[in-house]
Amino acid sequence: MTNQGDVLLEIHDLKIYFATYEGLVRAVDGLDLTLRQGEIRGLVGETGCGKSATALAILRLIPCPPGRIAGGEILFKGEDLLLKSEDEMRNIRGDSISMIFQEPASALNPVYKVGEQMMESLLHKRRMKSEARDRVLRVLEWVGMPDVSRIFKQYPYELSGGMQQRVMIAMALLCEPELLIADEPTTALDMTTQMQILELIKSLKEKLGFSKLLITHDLGVAAEICDRISVMYAGSVVESGTVDAIFSNPMHPYTQGLLKALPKIYEDTERLGTIPGTVPALGSILEGCNFSPRCGYRKLHCDQSKSELIKIDEDHFVACCLYGQGK
Amino acid sequence: MNLLKKYEPQIRELKFTFYLIRRSPLTLLGLSIIIALILVAVLASFISPYDPNSIDSVHRLKPPSFRHLFGTDTLGRDLLSRIIHGARISLVVGLVIVGLAAAVGSILGLIAGYFGGKMGEVIMRITDIFLAFPYLILAMAVTAALGPTLMNAMLAMAIVWWPMYARLMYSEVIVIKKMLYIEAAKSIGVRKGRLLFKHILPNSLTAVLVQGTLDFGAAIMYSAALSFIGLGAQPPTPEWGAIISDSRHYLMFAWWYPTFPGLAIFITILGTNLLGDGLRDVLDPRLRRLVE
Amino acid sequence: MDKGNNFLRVKDLKKYFPIQGGLFKKTIGFIKAVDGISFSIDQGETLGFVGESGCGKTTMGRTILRLIEPTSGTILFDNVDITGLQGEALREMRRHFQMIFQDPLSSLNPRMIIGDIISEPLVVFGVGGQREIEDRVDELIQMVGLMKEHKNRYQHELSGGQRQRVGIARALALNPKFLVLDEPTSSLDVSTQAQILNLLQDLQKELHLTYLFISHNLSVVKYMSQRITVMYLSKIVETAPKVEFFKEQFHPYSKALCSGVPTVDRQFRKEKVILKGEVPSPLNPPSGCGFHLRCFYVTDQCRKEPPGLREVSEGHWVACHLWKN
Numbered sequence: 008m009t010n011q012g013d014v015l016l017e018i019h020d021l022k023i024y025f026a027t028y029e030g031l032v033r034a035v036d037g038l039d040l041t042l043r044q045g046e047i048r049g050l051v052g053e054t055g056c057g058k059s060a061t062a063l064a065i066l067r068l069i070p071c072p073p074g075r076i077a078g079g080e081i082l083f084k085g086e087d088l089l090l091k092s093e094d095e096m097r098n099i100r101g102d103s104i105s106m107i108f109q110e111p112a113s114a115l116n117p118v119y120k121v122g123e124q125m126m127e128s129l130l131h132k133r134r135m136k137s138e139a140r141d142r143v144l145r146v147l148e149w150v151g152m153p154d155v156s157r158i159f160k161q162y163p164y165e166l167s168g169g170m171q172q173r174v175m176i177a178m179a180l181l182c183e184p185e186l187l188i189a190d191e192p193t194t195a196l197d198m199t200t201q202m203q204i205l206e207l208i209k210s211l212k213e214k215l216g217f218s219k220l221l222i223t224h225d226l227g228v229a230a231e232i233c234d235r236i237s238v239m240y241a242g243s244v245v246e247s248g249t250v251d252a253i254f255s256n257p258m259h260p261y262t263q264g265l266l267k268a269l270p271k272i273y274e275d276t277e278r279l280g281t282i283p284g285t286v287p288a289l290g291s292i293l294e295g296c297n298f299s300p301r302c303g304y305r306k307l308h309c310d311q312s313k314s315e316l317i318k319i320d321e322d323h324f325v326a327c328c329l330y331g332q333g334k
Numbered sequence: 335m336n337l338l339k340k341y342e343p344q345i346r347e348l349k350f351t352f353y354l355i356r357r358s359p360l361t362l363l364g365l366s367i368i369i370a371l372i373l374v375a376v377l378a379s380f381i382s383p384y385d386p387n388s389i390d391s392v393h394r395l396k397p398p399s400f401r402h403l404f405g406t407d408t409l410g411r412d413l414l415s416r417i418i419h420g421a422r423i424s425l426v427v428g429l430v431i432v433g434l435a436a437a438v439g440s441i442l443g444l445i446a447g448y449f450g451g452k453m454g455e456v457i458m459r460i461t462d463i464f465l466a467f468p469y470l471i472l473a474m475a476v477t478a479a480l481g482p483t484l485m486n487a488m489l490a491m492a493i494v495w496w497p498m499y500a501r502l503m504y505s506e507v508i509v510i511k512k513m514l515y516i517e518a519a520k521s522i523g524v525r526k527g528r529l530l531f532k533h534i535l536p537n538s539l540t541a542v543l544v545q546g547t548l549d550f551g552a553a554i555m556y557s558a559a560l561s562f563i564g565l566g567a568q569p570p571t572p573e574w575g576a577i578i579s580d581s582r583h584y585l586m587f588a589w590w591y592p593t594f595p596g597l598a599i600f601i602t603i604l605g606t607n608l609l610g611d612g613l614r615d616v617l618d619p620r621l622r623r624l625v626e
Numbered sequence: 627m628d629k630g631n632n633f634l635r636v637k638d639l640k641k642y643f644p645i646q647g648g649l650f651k652k653t654i655g656f657i658k659a660v661d662g663i664s665f666s667i668d669q670g671e672t673l674g675f676v677g678e679s680g681c682g683k684t685t686m687g688r689t690i691l692r693l694i695e696p697t698s699g700t701i702l703f704d705n706v707d708i709t710g711l712q713g714e715a716l717r718e719m720r721r722h723f724q725m726i727f728q729d730p731l732s733s734l735n736p737r738m739i740i741g742d743i744i745s746e747p748l749v750v751f752g753v754g755g756q757r758e759i760e761d762r763v764d765e766l767i768q769m770v771g772l773m774k775e776h777k778n779r780y781q782h783e784l785s786g787g788q789r790q791r792v793g794i795a796r797a798l799a800l801n802p803k804f805l806v807l808d809e810p811t812s813s814l815d816v817s818t819q820a821q822i823l824n825l826l827q828d829l830q831k832e833l834h835l836t837y838l839f840i841s842h843n844l845s846v847v848k849y850m851s852q853r854i855t856v857m858y859l860s861k862i863v864e865t866a867p868k869v870e871f872f873k874e875q876f877h878p879y880s881k882a883l884c885s886g887v888p889t890v891d892r893q894f895r896k897e898k899v900i901l902k903g904e905v906p907s908p909l910n911p912p913s914g915c916g917f918h919l920r921c922f923y924v925t926d927q928c929r930k931e932p933p934g935l936r937e938v939s940e941g942h943w944v945a946c947h948l949w950k951n
Contacts, residue, residue, distance in 0.1 A: 028350060028353050053815035053816060053817060053818075054786070054815050167904045167905075168679075169904055170904070197678040197679050197842065197905060198678055198842055198843075198844075198883060198886060198887075199678060199882060199883065199886060199901050199905070200678075200904065200905075201886070201888075202882075202886035202898060202900055202901075203900055203901070205888070206898070206900055224815060224816065225888065226816065226890050227887065227888025227889055227890055228888045230888060230889065230890045230891075230892070231888045231889070231895075250892075251892065254890045254891060254892075255891070255892075264817065265816055265817060266890065267820075268816050268817050268819070268820035269816055269820075269845075269890065270820075270823070270845040270846050270848065270849040271845055271889070271890070271891070271894075272844055272845040272848055272872070272884070272887045272889065273889060273891070273894035276849055278824060278827075279820040279823055279824055279849065280820065281817065281820045281821050281824060282817045282820075285785060285787065285818075286785070286815070286817075286818075342778055343739050343778050343779060343780055346783075347780070513732060514727055514729060514732040514733040515732060515733050515734055515735045515736075517688075517693060517727075517733075518725070518727055518733045518734070518793075518796075519735070519746070520693060521691060521693055521720065521724060521725050522720065522724070522746060522747040522750060522796065522797075522799075522800070523717045523720045523721070523747065523750050523751060524746065524750050525717075525750070528750065532738075533735055536735075536737040537735070537736065537737055619736060619782075
């Protein structure tokens, strides 16, 4: 049994490659990540950085082919998920590890009532029907649904976006998972609904004490509810640490660039900072640091070898040769 | 050289399409069959060992041998040669029927879908009426009315087939009409004519292409059916259905007689179906982007 | 009359969509997508429109450009009444106002190459021969930060940011004076968004453009606009110059919106006003003030009477019964 503060999920040097028309695409190329019991860790990055692939890999949902896990390990409570069989993974999915997706409308089956869908996963675990029903109603209450018995009998299309997302969260919580993975859970929602859902996630964390991996491109959202953040660029983590550490003292040039590019409501920015160039095409492989073509501090050394995550502080790591030598 | 540069983007797309086709063995098989069919049809005169119409009463109903790979028919004609020439006929039949039906049907569907209103309603109700009848029965009736020749059979089938394309095009246009790029085109002042032919039509052609490929095989099969009952190709035309029709009396003792033309039809339809299904996936824009 | 003031004026614009039902498809009701909107923008200025889904801001943008027929109201563009224009006259006016759409993926014809997409407005209006058109396309490509080789690509071969640049180039082809930007960066990453927003600002200065900037992202709207207008359920609930607005919001909805913007810097985080309930469906709007069901300060009057827009301080208007001058 794990206690608060213990490491729940550990990813070492994860590599996920895809075979495409243009050649080999290294979606994830040497990712390291740690998640502790009871914390919310944000995995932040822009399109194409590999964050969604990472999330799918944890649950072994990457289609192979054309993808393949080319290396690394994903340790969940000390056991490597990449070595487990499909049957073992099936037991883990929805049970110890659950996932919430971006578009609640497409994740819910439109031809089944909400209650039915939710009971389905419980009935698979050989629970009694009445027991399952009670549990579903209770979890729906947890996520703040008004009038749960009515919602139970409704179809997904009868619910609004915010309510659908709550149902998704409820479904993910049914079996009391230890780890919840959320892939852009609020991107498709309105601002005010997003606020409600974020509050909900925060309060649920207090109440139920699960751990969560939040995948998002929205730095603000990450700052609001995460305890720790990992910033991803082109397939690997470039900076990692507590929210305060990263946002008040960003060390990696990419993180700095991102924060300068973000319009802030409490500031009167004259001009947004931009990172020159564009996100590298998904296939390109560089000998050295992936970010160096766009980096203002580029040195010769940067193009020759990649930097490992270097410890700056107790809980602040950067993968940049500005702060020490990489391997 | 300039031509190559001008069509560079289209060539890129074509290359990618071939890549996708290569990845699907079944689609590749379908494509190969169709290419083989076309080659056989075009080169019929060259590869056919005998004249398909040369009668040899001595060697009637001979089983397959080295001299006659597919055996001979009731008049001593080499079956292989007849089937090879039959491929030429089938190719033409398929192209003409599908071509006519698709052309007429698509234009009517385009008009009905875009303009809607009374005209659209009228067109769609006419298609409903046609589609309410079993296809073959209607085709038979029209052919019989026109007179039993292969030409009339093709015409009849095209007449009965266009409503399918009208309906297909109509549903495509309805969806495309609402797309953002159509609205964008209107906002930059594009007039109706250009909107129809430069924006809506090119985006709806994929569906027609896929359907046309599938229908190509079906058209050949229906044409064979009509010939079988005597309403289509008349003797001595070596149309596959007509050959099977001839073989009716000799089924018991000349197994090769109906089998080989039957196989030819079967393989052709298999090819068009595999290719059509594969094309549907390959040309689907979402699936393409996924792979990219 | 100052040159350029009130370059665009909208008076009491309404767009109702009829709901048809019953056996004979009779009109049994209306969806009031836009219900009495009035505002004006000076030349060279950016007016920001903020609101959530269903508030009608996108419909309003389209109606102003006459992509949708207004039900009633007036649209004055540079003192020309464009509300009733039809046919060729309307088409001619289209050269002067253009739209930049939200989703560049679906607003560009997937079967046209980029060069053709950008040159289409020029071709349609017969601006010059092939040489002139080619030159203009090259000029536009450079203006928006694309490269010559992009001309020969299809839209799906470009990145999101590049596609949006194509949309901008297309919109600028005919030298319009007014642009409606409908969530132009909502589908883009943070770094790409910054590039596009900076580009839009540069173009505005260079070409003296007037912008109507529609977005649900308050921070972006703040960066781009001089004046902010908040919409809720088909009506304007608050409008003010930017500095005024962010100093203090008067409408409870605006307050909630501003408080809820996720902030990166913890020290600037405000007390969040979490609204209960959801945005009501425009099919079934509440009586009286559209916001009353979710408002913490609701009174009886709010339930019965819809509030009108009142000027509470210099240039700062609110539609709320709590503020009576």
